[in-house]
Every structure is written in structure tokens, then in C-alpha cells.
Amino acid sequence: QLQLQESGPRLVKPSETLSLTCSVSGGSISSTSYFWAWIRQPPGKGLEWIGSVYYRGNTYYNPSLKSRVTISADTSKNHFSLELYSVAAADTAVYYCAQEGYSQGRNFAFWGQGTLVTVSS
């Protein structure tokens, strides 16, 4: 069974960079069948897709965040990472990593448990 686990600092200061890693077990991020995604959820609010990466490094991002986001994949460590620059209080959220499949449409079949990242001084 595929498992994903987010890790990284839980507290980030305003204007600094949020960095998270998603470790994947029970499967390889080098699979040609999937992208790997980051999704966030502010406390008490809905879900927002941040972006996705293919194992070869191809990426696509939510245009609303594109100028502040980098997502990368490290096949040697079987993990992928998120960097969100110049964060503000509005970036406080539970950050999830997920496996993105695309049978006919895109979908997120496996999710990490999520990690709450708070932006505060």
C-alpha cells in the first residue's frame, strides 16, 4: 500500500520560505503513471491545489501561486518537495502531499496525513 508522509518545519516566519518534503513508501515516484502533488487547506476552509511534479522534473503550478512556488522530485530518495517563498499569515494551512493519477481525468488517490504549517513571527 502506498504511503506518503510530509515533513518539515511547523512554524515559519513571515517573508521567509516554507519548505516541506513528502517521503513516499510502498511505491516509486519514478512511476510513469503518476504525478506527485501538493494541496493545502487553511484552518476551517476548503482545499487548494498548489502544484504537481513528474519524476522527470516536469512541473505545473496553480497560477495563483506560481510566482512563489517550486516543486521538485528526488528519485534517489523517493521523495518530492515544496518550497513556498515570501510567506504570509494567509499561507497558514494544513499541507498535504498526494499521488496524482490521470486515468481519463486527474484525481488524487493517495494522500499523506497532512502537516499544519503556521506562519507567524
Place this chain on the structure above:
Amino acid sequence: QPVLTQPPSVSAAPRQKVTISCSGSSSNIANNFVSWYQQLPGTAPKLLIYDNNKRPSGIPDRFSGSKSGTSATLGITGLQTGDEADYYCGTWDSSLSAYVFGTGTKVTVL
């Protein structure tokens, strides 16, 4: 302005049926496949339906999905207390070039 609109809440008694609507537009639902996710309190979302009406392995057939035009619908029959959760639709938006989620619907079992 939300791209995909859902009712904030729906409720029904145990063993009854509920439906949750997801309203979009020609740039998303009408021309792309829809997924549905269940989020139990304090947990990560779980894929319930993909490609409009397909269920992943392990999802009971009490859950069903359909799509017509710019709207999609999730149906839950034989409602159980364990179904109390938030439900989100999601799909690709070709105009935004982004995956978008619905506003979410809270299901309450009376």
C-alpha cells in the same frame, strides 16, 4: 468567486439518501472529468469517485457519481453515521490551467 459551487450542508436520517451538487462551467465540469473526495473530521481527504462515476477499490456502491452539462452530483444511499464528513468535488479547469476543488459540503446524519 468560487469556481465550483457546492451547498454548504445537507442532512438526512440514517438509511436515507442524500445528493450533493457541484456547479461549474464550460471550462471545468462540462469538458473535464470530475472526482469526489470525503474528508472525515481531522483526517486527510479520501478519493470516493473518479472519472465522473467510477469508484476506487474498497469504496462501497452506496456512493455514486454522475455528471450532466456543467454540474456533477454525488449520491450517498443508506446513510450511516460514519458518513458524517465534508465532501469536495474537483476537476481540471482549462481556462485557469489549474485543478480546482469545490467549496465543500458538510453531511450531517440526523
